[in-house]
Amino acid sequence: MNFEYSDKVQGLLQRLKNFIAEEVIPAEQTYYEQLEQDRWGEPSVMETLKRRAKEAGLWNLFLPDSEHGAGLTNLEYAPLAEEMGRVLFSSEVFNCSAPDTGNMEVLAQYGSPEQQARWLKPLLEGEIRSAFAMTEPKVASSDATNIETEIVRDGEDYVINGHKFYISGAMNHRCQIMIVMGKTAPDSEDRYRQQSQILVPMNTPGVKVIRPMTVFGYDDAPEGHAEIIFDNVRVPRENLILGEGRGFEIAQGRLGPGRIHHCMRLIGQAQRALEAMSRRAEQREVFGRPMIKQGSVREDIARSACEIEQARLLTLKAADQMDRCGNKAARDLIAMIKVVAPQMACNVIDRAIQIHGAAGLGQDFHLARAYSYARTIRLADGPDQVHMMQLGRNLAAAYAAQED
Structure with missing residues (x-):
C-alpha cells in the first residue's frame, strides 16, 4: 500500500x-x-x-x-x-x-427516498442529531441475536416494546430520530433474519427517556447515553428500513466503518496524550532534576510512541483493505484494530496521567475525559473478547485449510 x-x-x-x-x-x-x-x-x-x-x-x-x-x-x-x-x-x-x-x-x-428526504437531508446539513438504539440491559447485546425488543406489525403500523440503555446521542435536545434494532420474527429458525431496524422519532408517544447513563462518572454531555423504555411505540410501516429481517445485515454494514472511525479518532487522542506527557516531562522537576531525566519516564514516552505508530499503521492497512476488497474481506483487520487501538489508547493515556500526577486526574487537562472515552470504546461496537473470539475462529479455520 x-x-x-x-x-x-x-x-x-x-x-x-x-x-x-x-x-x-x-x-x-x-x-x-x-x-x-x-x-x-x-x-x-x-x-x-x-x-x-x-x-x-x-x-x-x-x-x-x-x-x-x-x-x-x-x-x-x-x-x-x-x-x-x-x-x-x-x-x-x-x-x-x-x-x-x-x-x-x-x-x-439502505434508506428509501422518503426516509432520505425526511431524515438524511437534515442530518447531512447538521440541522438535527440522531441515535442508534441497539444495546439492552437485560441481555448480552454484543451478540445482536440476543436482543429482545419487539417490533410487531399492526395493520399499517409497527408497534415497538423494549428496554434499551447506553443509547449514545439520545439525551441531546437536538436528537430527533433513532434507528432502533429489534425483532420482527423472533421465532425464525435463522437467528440472523429475526432482527429489523426501524426509524423512531424521539417525540413519538411511548418513547420514555428514563435517565442519562454515566461513564466513569461523566455524563458525556451534550450527547449523553440514555436509558430508554419503548412502551407501545407506534410508527408507520414506512419507517422500517430495507425490509423485515434485514436488521443484522444493516448492522454489519454500519459497524465496519464505525469501528475503524473510532480507532482513527483514538489514535488522535493517544497522540495528543503523548505530546502532553512529553511537554510535562520536559517542564516538571522531580527530585531536583527535570522529569525527563528519569529513565522510566523516557521509557514511557518511547513505548507510547511505538504503540501509537503500530496502531496507526494497522488502521491504515485495515482502511486500505476495506477500500480495495470491501468491508467483509477486511473483517479480520477491522477486528484486529478494534482490539488494538482502544487498548493502546488506554495504555498511552494512562501513562500520560501518571506523568501528570494528581493533575492528570482532574479537569485542568483533557486526560481524564480522554481515558473515559478510550475505555468506553473497548466495549462500544463490540467488546474486545467478542472481536478476539471471532478473529481467532476465522484465523484458525483459514490456517487449518492450508496445506503444510
Missing part, C-alpha cells in the same frame, strides 16, 4: 489542522464552560464552529459520496479522523461524529 497521501488529502489535512489549531483548540475551555449552563443543549460556540467549518468546506468529510461529502476513501479519511480525534468534541464541528455518521451511512445506503 502507498503511505503517501494525494495532494487533495494533504491539502484537506493541512486546512483541517489549521482550523483545529486556530478555531477549535482556543474554544475548548469555552465549550465546556457553556455546557455547564445547559448539559443537553448545543453550546453557542459549537454553533459558531460548525458554521465556520461548513463555510471552510470542511463538512461531512467521512462520506465517500462526493455529492454530499469530500469523496474520500477510508484510507484517505484516516488522517483527517485522527486529527479530529485530538479534541473529543471536534468531530461534531465537521459533522463527522458518531452515532450520526453511522446513521447517515445507513440511510444513504
Whole structure:
C-alpha cells in the first residue's frame, strides 16, 4: 500500500489542522464552560464552529459520496479522523461524529427516498442529531441475536416494546430520530433474519427517556447515553428500513466503518496524550532534576510512541483493505484494530496521567475525559473478547485449510 497521501488529502489535512489549531483548540475551555449552563443543549460556540467549518468546506468529510461529502476513501479519511480525534468534541464541528455518521451511512445506503428526504437531508446539513438504539440491559447485546425488543406489525403500523440503555446521542435536545434494532420474527429458525431496524422519532408517544447513563462518572454531555423504555411505540410501516429481517445485515454494514472511525479518532487522542506527557516531562522537576531525566519516564514516552505508530499503521492497512476488497474481506483487520487501538489508547493515556500526577486526574487537562472515552470504546461496537473470539475462529479455520 502507498503511505503517501494525494495532494487533495494533504491539502484537506493541512486546512483541517489549521482550523483545529486556530478555531477549535482556543474554544475548548469555552465549550465546556457553556455546557455547564445547559448539559443537553448545543453550546453557542459549537454553533459558531460548525458554521465556520461548513463555510471552510470542511463538512461531512467521512462520506465517500462526493455529492454530499469530500469523496474520500477510508484510507484517505484516516488522517483527517485522527486529527479530529485530538479534541473529543471536534468531530461534531465537521459533522463527522458518531452515532450520526453511522446513521447517515445507513440511510444513504439502505434508506428509501422518503426516509432520505425526511431524515438524511437534515442530518447531512447538521440541522438535527440522531441515535442508534441497539444495546439492552437485560441481555448480552454484543451478540445482536440476543436482543429482545419487539417490533410487531399492526395493520399499517409497527408497534415497538423494549428496554434499551447506553443509547449514545439520545439525551441531546437536538436528537430527533433513532434507528432502533429489534425483532420482527423472533421465532425464525435463522437467528440472523429475526432482527429489523426501524426509524423512531424521539417525540413519538411511548418513547420514555428514563435517565442519562454515566461513564466513569461523566455524563458525556451534550450527547449523553440514555436509558430508554419503548412502551407501545407506534410508527408507520414506512419507517422500517430495507425490509423485515434485514436488521443484522444493516448492522454489519454500519459497524465496519464505525469501528475503524473510532480507532482513527483514538489514535488522535493517544497522540495528543503523548505530546502532553512529553511537554510535562520536559517542564516538571522531580527530585531536583527535570522529569525527563528519569529513565522510566523516557521509557514511557518511547513505548507510547511505538504503540501509537503500530496502531496507526494497522488502521491504515485495515482502511486500505476495506477500500480495495470491501468491508467483509477486511473483517479480520477491522477486528484486529478494534482490539488494538482502544487498548493502546488506554495504555498511552494512562501513562500520560501518571506523568501528570494528581493533575492528570482532574479537569485542568483533557486526560481524564480522554481515558473515559478510550475505555468506553473497548466495549462500544463490540467488546474486545467478542472481536478476539471471532478473529481467532476465522484465523484458525483459514490456517487449518492450508496445506503444510
